[in-house]
Amino acid sequence: MAVSNIRYGAGVTKEVGMDLQNMGAKNVCLMTDRNLSQLPPVQMALDSLVKNGINFKVYDNVRVEPTDRSFMEAIEFAKKGAFDAYVAVGGGSTIDTCKAANLYASSPHSDFLDYVSVPIGKGKPVSVPLKPLIAVPTTSGTGSETTGVAIFDYEPLKVKIGIGSRAIKPTLGLIDPLHTRHMPDRVVANSGFDVLCHALESYTALPYHMRSPCPSNPISRPAYQGSNPISDIWAVHALRIVAKYLKRAVRNPDDLEARSNMHLASAFAGIGFGNAGVHLCHGMSYPISGLVKTYKAKDYNVDHPLVPHGLSVVLTSPAVFTFTAQMFPERHLETAEILGADTRTARIADAGPVLADALRKLLLDLDVDDGLAAIGYSKADIPALVKGTLPQERVTKLSPRPQSEEDLSALFEASMKLY
Amino acid sequence: MAVSNIRYGAGVTKEVGMDLQNMGAKNVCLMTDRNLSQLPPVQMALDSLVKNGINFKVYDNVRVEPTDRSFMEAIEFAKKGAFDAYVAVGGGSTIDTCKAANLYASSPHSDFLDYVSVPIGKGKPVSVPLKPLIAVPTTSGTGSETTGVAIFDYEPLKVKIGIGSRAIKPTLGLIDPLHTRHMPDRVVANSGFDVLCHALESYTALPYHMRSPCPSNPISRPAYQGSNPISDIWAVHALRIVAKYLKRAVRNPDDLEARSNMHLASAFAGIGFGNAGVHLCHGMSYPISGLVKTYKAKDYNVDHPLVPHGLSVVLTSPAVFTFTAQMFPERHLETAEILGADTRTARIADAGPVLADALRKLLLDLDVDDGLAAIGYSKADIPALVKGTLPQERVTKLSPRPQSEEDLSALFEASMKLY
Ligand SMILES: NC(=O)c1ccc[n+]([C@@H]2O[C@H](COP(=O)([O-])OP(=O)(O)OC[C@H]3O[C@@H](n4cnc5c(N)ncnc54)[C@H](O)[C@@H]3O)[C@@H](O)[C@H]2O)c1
Numbered sequence: 143m144a145v146s147n148i149r150y151g152a153g154v155t156k157e158v159g160m161d162l163q164n165m166g167a168k169n170v171c172l173m174t175d176r177n178l179s180q181l182p183p184v185q186m187a188l189d190s191l192v193k194n195g196i197n198f199k200v201y202d203n204v205r206v207e208p209t210d211r212s213f214m215e216a217i218e219f220a221k222k223g224a225f226d227a228y229v230a231v232g233g234g235s236t237i238d239t240c241k242a243a244n245l246y247a248s249s250p251h252s253d254f255l256d257y258v259s260v261p262i263g264k265g266k267p268v269s270v271p272l273k274p275l276i277a278v279p280t281t282s283g284t285g286s287e288t289t290g291v292a293i294f295d296y297e298p299l300k301v302k303i304g305i306g307s308r309a310i311k312p313t314l315g316l317i318d319p320l321h322t323r324h325m326p327d328r329v330v331a332n333s334g335f336d337v338l339c340h341a342l343e344s345y346t347a348l349p350y351h352m353r354s355p356c357p358s359n360p361i362s363r364p365a366y367q368g369s370n371p372i373s374d375i376w377a378v379h380a381l382r383i384v385a386k387y388l389k390r391a392v393r394n395p396d397d398l399e400a401r402s403n404m405h406l407a408s409a410f411a412g413i414g415f416g417n418a419g420v421h422l423c424h425g426m427s428y429p430i431s432g433l434v435k436t437y438k439a440k441d442y443n444v445d446h447p448l449v450p451h452g453l454s455v456v457l458t459s460p461a462v463f464t465f466t467a468q469m470f471p472e473r474h475l476e477t478a479e480i481l482g483a484d485t486r487t488a489r490i491a492d493a494g495p496v497l498a499d500a501l502r503k504l505l506l507d508l509d510v511d512d513g514l515a516a517i518g519y520s521k522a523d524i525p526a527l528v529k530g531t532l533p534q535e536r537v538t539k540l541s542p543r544p545q546s547e548e549d550l551s552a553l554f555e556a557s558m559k560l561y
Numbered sequence: 562m563a564v565s566n567i568r569y570g571a572g573v574t575k576e577v578g579m580d581l582q583n584m585g586a587k588n589v590c591l592m593t594d595r596n597l598s599q600l601p602p603v604q605m606a607l608d609s610l611v612k613n614g615i616n617f618k619v620y621d622n623v624r625v626e627p628t629d630r631s632f633m634e635a636i637e638f639a640k641k642g643a644f645d646a647y648v649a650v651g652g653g654s655t656i657d658t659c660k661a662a663n664l665y666a667s668s669p670h671s672d673f674l675d676y677v678s679v680p681i682g683k684g685k686p687v688s689v690p691l692k693p694l695i696a697v698p699t700t701s702g703t704g705s706e707t708t709g710v711a712i713f714d715y716e717p718l719k720v721k722i723g724i725g726s727r728a729i730k731p732t733l734g735l736i737d738p739l740h741t742r743h744m745p746d747r748v749v750a751n752s753g754f755d756v757l758c759h760a761l762e763s764y765t766a767l768p769y770h771m772r773s774p775c776p777s778n779p780i781s782r783p784a785y786q787g788s789n790p791i792s793d794i795w796a797v798h799a800l801r802i803v804a805k806y807l808k809r810a811v812r813n814p815d816d817l818e819a820r821s822n823m824h825l826a827s828a829f830a831g832i833g834f835g836n837a838g839v840h841l842c843h844g845m846s847y848p849i850s851g852l853v854k855t856y857k858a859k860d861y862n863v864d865h866p867l868v869p870h871g872l873s874v875v876l877t878s879p880a881v882f883t884f885t886a887q888m889f890p891e892r893h894l895e896t897a898e899i900l901g902a903d904t905r906t907a908r909i910a911d912a913g914p915v916l917a918d919a920l921r922k923l924l925l926d927l928d929v930d931d932g933l934a935a936i937g938y939s940k941a942d943i944p945a946l947v948k949g950t951l952p953q954e955r956v957t958k959l960s961p962r963p964q965s966e967e968d969l970s971a972l973f974e975a976s977m978k979l980y
Pocket residue numbers: 175177178181183206207208232233234235236238280281282283284285286289290291292293294321322323324325326329332333336442443444451452
């Protein structure tokens with residue numbers, strides 16, 4: 143199990159200036175997106191920097207659902223600034239951008255593709271030391287404050303890919319439930335679906351001892367190592383919280399108990415999947431967001447078409463778990479039960495459909511678009527969606543059930559309509 | 562939550578040589594105790610060092626239940642050897658000794674009391690860099706592979722105290738269930754009681770937001786921060802494993818499922834209490850072992866009187882939880898239920914006695930000595946036992962219920978006889 147350093151509590155953001163001082167930081171870069179730069183979470187962090195006499199520059203040009211181009215801009219800013227520490231205040235888009243900026247500013251002679259995962263990048267291991275990065279998540283979804291992953295849209299191929307290395311994991315995550323009050327309801331819902339899928343996928347991922355190849359030298363083993371007894375604890379715990387609190391959190395911004403719990407669940411699921419990995423929902427989600435046409439997501443204050451990450455993963459989940467359930471049906475049934483399905487009379491052979499029904503019911507209850515068709519895809523797009531999934535081997539090979547291109551086609555097709 | 566890096570699996574000990582190579586270690590110190598030095602766990606680690614061409618020296622003079630004197634000897638060895646990495650293969654005694662050796666060899670001009678906790682030591686923060694330490698636990702108890710704590714008997718005062726700093730936490734814990742096969746049954750039982758009490762005490766410890774003082778600068782906050790939503794997960798999970806597997810693990814050395822699970826539970830509970838802390842069972846245990854007269858523990862292959870740590874904590878547990886239950890009765894009842902008590906008709910006011918009964922039943926089932934009287938203490942010793950508890954403020958102040966000297970007396974008295 144890899145390390146994650148987090149501190150939780152209402153108002154912990156106010157401590158960020160002191161943490162930076164304790165680290166001896168003198169020239170700090172605070173990253174965020176344009177929308178958040180006007181909101182209280184960023185203000186609270188800035189106040190703390192000022193109060194502690196920390197010099198800083200703000201970069202608020204993070205792109206929501208970042209791209210190689212938007213990463214590059216942030217990297218340029220970081221290189222010029224010669225910062226000695228970073229603070230990321232925002233959702234996964236901000237935290238991931240900040241990880242990339244820190245990495246490439248610390249390794250100024252690397253090409254951008256050097257650290258990007260194979261097969262698109264070279265997947266080089268990181269051996270340079272990075273600067274401290276404190277992540278303050280404002281969504282309850284990615285768990286990026288606990289993971290060594292940074293995801294972006296690679297525009298030349300119109301596909302989402304990532305950089306994965308323990309080296310880019312934030313030094314500290316400050317999990318402050320106060321920030322969840324400001325989230326619009328679709329951001330709560332979509333980022334909550336991300337938590338849901340991190341938990342479900344890491345719990346049902348290929349077990350660590352069945353993964354192959356298994357490099358004999360521990361240093362060569364992937365960060366995503368398959369499900370294991372430790373990630374299982376985090377996954378199940380996060381799933382229980384989602385089951386209990388997600389609907390309440392979406393529906394009532396003042397339900398601080400629900401929103402706080404989802405905020406923690408995001409980090410828990412992050413620690414789980416950061417060690418175990420995710421599989422098909424995530425692997426298939428990358429082309430779903432990468433190939434977006436004109437879909438505009440409600441409540442996302444941005445000027446470009448966008449399929450929010452959480453939505454892009456959850457829309458295929460009923461099809462995916464129907465497909466994978468035959469491998470570890472007990473685990474699939476167990477998660478269905480946690481999500482509220484009555485499994486007393488369910489047969490083990492029904493595990494897939496039972497879980498899929500529980501998921502569909504949750505999505506319908508939360509007014510989620512009716513499948514890929516509702517966000518602009520049709521049958522004609524399936525070959526491109528499949529093609530965009532193939533390079534996602536890093537995750538798809540963690541599916542408990544191996545999948546052919548035909549299987550992937552069928553999964554996309556089954557996800558066109560949900561209800 | 563603080564960090565803990567662990568790797569789990571049958572045979573992971575065989576990778577220790579490669580891990581050291583990856584760290585660039587060229588001159589390694591392997592620590593263990595005399596008994597273990599003749600057993601397979603140490604052999605497996607040594608084979609791996611040889612196979613990977615790592616130069617090493619063995620120090621097998623670790624004292625079971627270490628003292629300041631035995632720590633000092635190990636420190637001298639470490640200073641002379643100028644090692645660039647350490648491997649500890651053994652129980653808490655070995656791992657703790659190795660932590661101390663690494664610390665003081667890295668800080669050669671410090672006095673021994675500099676880093677020892679107040680009020681007996683000076684409790685100085687550690688600012689020197691330490692060498693990597695890989696811990697390979699062979700008992701299923703202390704969780705020392707995950708904690709920043711090293712405990713020893715301070716002979717001048719005949720009391721157990723500790724060194725506590727995140728800096729001494731092992732770089733990596735290799736949790737290898739194969740080693741559990743060799744443990745004699747009393748070592749399984751006593752170290753299992755340690756896990757039980759780590760879980761129970763950290764789950765019932767004063768919640769983190771009720772602890773005082775609460776230093777405004779995060780760097781000054783203690784490692785033991787009170788119970789919190791993250792340590793709770795580890796504690797409850799460890800407790801469930803103890804409830805399910807401890808008896809089986811004690812009774813049948815070939816029940817690898819039970820022993821493996823207890824081995825993991827030890828690390829889980831360690832991560833929990835390493836963040837939340839422990840309270841009265843541990844605080845009172847230190848004089849119970851420190852003042853030992855002639856008691857010889859069955860199955861412990863040593864030449865001195867000794868109250869094994871796990872036994873010294875568990876003997877007061879029925880009295881302690883009867884005393885603390887009035888503060889968080891629901892949590893006490895919940896743990897009783899996990900331990901197998903029928904709580905359907907229990908009233909909240911009965912939480913303490915219900916949990917105490919569940920504990921007594923477990924101890925009786927596992928043939929544990931009948932209280933402090935059975936290990937050589939009488940009423941006349943109570944003042945000395947109380948006096949030895951008073952300096953344990955680091956933990957006793959985490960008790961959910963404050964306690965006077967009279968309370969402590971009464972707790973020792975109530976623990977003289979259990980059944
Ligand atoms: N690194 C990882 O481990 C990981 C894991 C999963 C997903 N991701 C990536 O993270 C990105 C998605 O991140 P996300 O879902 O956290 O959302 P986001 O960062 O894309 O933000 C979504 C929108 O919500 C707004 N917002 C965020 N917090 C707010 C708040 N408290 N109040 C009001 N508005 C707020 C933002 O301004 C933005 O408009 C995707 O690129 C995805 O691929 C990364």
